[in-house]
Amino acid sequence: MLPTYKHEPFTDFTVEENRIVFEKALRFVENNLGKEYPLIVGGERIKTEEKIISINPSNKEEVIGTVSKANQEIAEQAIQAADQAFQTWRKVNPEERANILIRAAALIRRRKHEFSAWLAKEAGKPWKDADADTAEAIDFLEYYARQMIALKDGKEITSRIGEQNRYIYTPTGVCITISPWNFAFAIMAGTTVAPIVTGNTVLLKPASTTPIVAYKFVEILEEAGLPKGVVNYIPGSGAEVGDYLVDHPKTSLITFTGSRDVGVRLYERAAKVHPGQDHLKRVIVEMGGKDTVVVDSEADLDLAAESIVASAFGFSGQKCSAGSRAVVHQDVYDEVLAKVVELTKVLSVGEPKTQDMYMGPVVDKDAFDKIMSYVKIGNEEGRLMTGGQGDDTKGFFIQPTVFADLDPKSRIMQEEIFGPVVAFSKANDFDHAIEIANNTEYGLTGAVITRNRTHIEKGKRDFHVGNLYFNRNCTGAIVGYHPFGGFKMSGTDSKAGGPDYLALHMQAKTVSEMY
Structure with missing residues (x-):
């Protein structure tokens, strides 16, 4: 039994010790800028000639890193790898899937300031905002792990005499996660692990402005024991790779955070049934606000x-x-x-x-x-x-x-x-x-x-x-305190970080047996 979920505390940077530790993390990140990062498909590292260059928005001359850029051929490899991995991952005990998230959260917690320093460099986040972003990523992993354990046996329904009825949840399939740059760690992590812990497999296409922190998160998931192909890291063009994956007949679920125009377009594309597709795609979109x-x-x-x-x-x-x-x-x-x-x-x-x-x-x-x-x-x-x-x-x-x-x-x-x-x-x-x-x-x-x-x-x-x-x-x-999602053209009101969110990634199944 996991201990009760508790929100990851924020760091008080007015405390000198905390300030010194964060400065050390910044120096560590600065000493590791400019590296090249490959794609990850089925656990294999793939380098491409075409690159995405991540720069520091505070200093246009400073390159954070260079990431290989996926094309449609690699996107197809990734979706096949995810589909193959799904056949076994969906059968893994939900508690073990949850434990991987807990281990990943612990790994991030040990490197909390390092991840926040990457956010300060790659997204231009002030220390307080970067720290909150990292804390929220940890929160998502911890919270969704506990939510999955709460849902693993389904929900109680009524049985009649001589009949046993169960209401259980089953994974959906291959999920396309298209994450934003503004919460380059928290939302990226949350929209990646929610489908994973519910038994789905993921193709992660992070924002092209902040791909480095996403790569480092995938490394964390691997270190925590996530099997090959369950998450595939494929940054690339929305027009070339994003549309291809959204349209693909093997895609079962699309989760997107970004602009209204792109979200509406994805929602519309996902509604079309393509040759070889035997299901209707689910779409979770968060599209912004005017608050x-x-x-x-x-x-x-x-x-x-x-x-x-x-x-x-x-x-x-x-x-x-x-x-x-x-x-x-x-x-x-x-x-x-x-x-x-x-x-x-x-x-x-x-x-x-x-x-x-x-x-x-x-x-x-x-x-x-x-x-x-x-x-x-x-x-x-x-x-x-x-x-x-x-x-x-x-x-x-x-x-x-x-x-x-x-x-x-x-x-x-x-x-x-x-x-x-x-x-x-x-x-x-x-x-x-x-x-x-x-x-x-x-x-x-x-x-x-x-x-x-x-x-x-x-x-x-x-x-x-x-x-x-x-x-x-x-x-x-x-997370867990203020489930998040909006009405009207702000999206599907999916309530990330809330008690209903994981169910959106699964299918409810009724099983009835007569004695």
Whole structure:
């Protein structure tokens, strides 16, 4: 019996000992930059001529590593290897599958700061964000291991006299995991091990901007005892490799985290039945958000300002849960706006070499250009209060930016920016604030800051998001505490890190025997 799940604690970097250990981990990573990494198919290392180059977004001249790039031929080899491995892996005792995750979590825990240092370099994450990313990866492994043991015998159903009925779960097949760069460890790990622990096999296609940390995670799974072919590491082009795998008749499950446009496209492609396919594919997609912090007139205004800043600018706003909209009651609008501007102006921005750097870079040139184009739009649609500057001479740095007086239907109030930009809009009353909060096509996270109990109850009913928080920021979901997934065009509300998530990767089977 496994001990009760407990959330992996965050590191306090104000403690000198912790700071020194992390600095040592950073030096270790810096001494191991620039290496080449192969593909992993059926346990075999494969090198290709075409490469993916991972660079440090804080320093464009620094190469994190070079990864072989998969093509369709290798993708086919990988899916055949995964299909072959599935025939035996699906029969492995669920407790043994869970134990592999527990061993992997223990291995990561011993190298926790090293993995966080890789995230600081490859994803540009400040220490606190990198540490939380690694902790969440450990949480996913620990939590899903325990969830699998809880589900291994199925769910209780009723039997009649002379009849025994069982309701059990069985693996689905080959899973394609397409993971994002913003939580390059946590989401990548969670969406890889959930299908593995439920008895499926995986083709992991990590984001091309952050493939190194994914490779190192696959090494951890191998060290923990995962058999060959159960996970296959195949970074490559979405158009060439991603589409090929999504369309493949042997694919049973697709799990994707990323943009709305790509997620909708994958969802549509997966619906088509191809020659040789004898099943309908399951799709789990998380596609982003346009998330709102609502501030009521009866709110702690300092808490409101702190919640808006944390929601908007944590990891440079590069979270699907980021609070990129603040909808504030007209009676407290000016005061909350002034407090947010004051807090924002003192935020530090730069390469995360020290623990006190609040914001690092955005992930790459494309992200930088997109965000700066929205800053230009914001200058046309609203009133710039602070920020608005970007510098991509060395890395991709953008100052935290606050726009005021936005029309609720304006573009920067409606479109996902995925950067350090927050837009303020004024509400006439609480009902109006909830109406504005619901006026986008997304429904991922939201926060309400209020002391009014009636308004809290109304928010619970009427604020249409998958993760709703009161009197705190709208980011920072913890595995097992805040199951995560959104409504509307934010995805399939799959609730990662929750009690229903693993069942999405399995098929329920009813077995009835007459005596």
